[in-house]
Amino acid sequence: MSNRSAIDELVSLMAKLPGLGPRSARRAVLHLIAKRGVLLTPLAEAMAEVARTARPCLNCGNVGTADICEICEDETRATGVLCVVEDVADLWAMERARVFRGRYHVLGGTLSALDGVGPEDLRIPQLASRLDAEGITEVILALNATVDGQTTAHYIADQLDTRVTLSSLAQGVPIGGELDYLDDGTISAALNARKPL
Structure with missing residues (x-):
């Protein structure tokens, strides 16, 4: 996957979030890239951690x-x-x-x-x-x-x-x-x- 298509894929995925359309997603991705060390890298790490550990509570469903x-x-x-x-x-x-x-x-x-x-x-x-x-x-x-x-x-x-x-x-x-x-x-x-x- 080329760098450009990876960015396009990120924009496409972000556009699926509630409240974000394609234009808002592009702005968000550009901002994340501009603040790579402060936002993008920590966000990616936090998302990977949540993807690995998040689960519903067996008792209440939280x-x-x-x-x-x-x-x-x-x-x-x-x-x-x-x-x-x-x-x-x-x-x-x-x-x-x-x-x-x-x-x-x-x-x-x-x-x-x-x-x-x-x-x-x-x-x-x-x-x-x-x-x-x-x-x-x-x-x-x-x-x-x-x-x-x-x-x-x-x-x-x-x-x-x-x-x-x-x-x-x-x-x-x-x-x-x-x-x-x-x-x-x-x-x-x-x-x-x-x-x-």
Whole structure:
């Protein structure tokens, strides 16, 4: 592979990242090349390390570098409350807001008839098994305020029935909004104003 085609391949790969198109990817690659020693080489090394070590937490589904993530290992976190999120980006958004000190459960998506995603494709059975194993008394359904998110919340509520207290995020999350795009104040207000389902 020639130097030019290697650069073109890097631009092509960068353009596949969320928020980057071909023009933005070219600018980013040129900036990385210009700052090779400060940015490009350390970035390449960090990416290689993450590619080698990143894995989902066997307990909650978060991404980390060990079989059990730092959040699940943290003994100072509340153990009776479990916050259920759609994906790791939503978990990280909740952590960024620094308002929830319990544990998490990542579903790995939401129910979607259009996309062919059913209950068997999500981590719902693992959620149910965690309730008794970890002594969970409350489950917060912090799912996106979309049709699929609400459908998933109702399905989970039916599955868990009266085993635990169920609540969901309240004010602050707009209809059609996604947690990863909300500011910390909005996430904080929504979590603090959660309501029973």
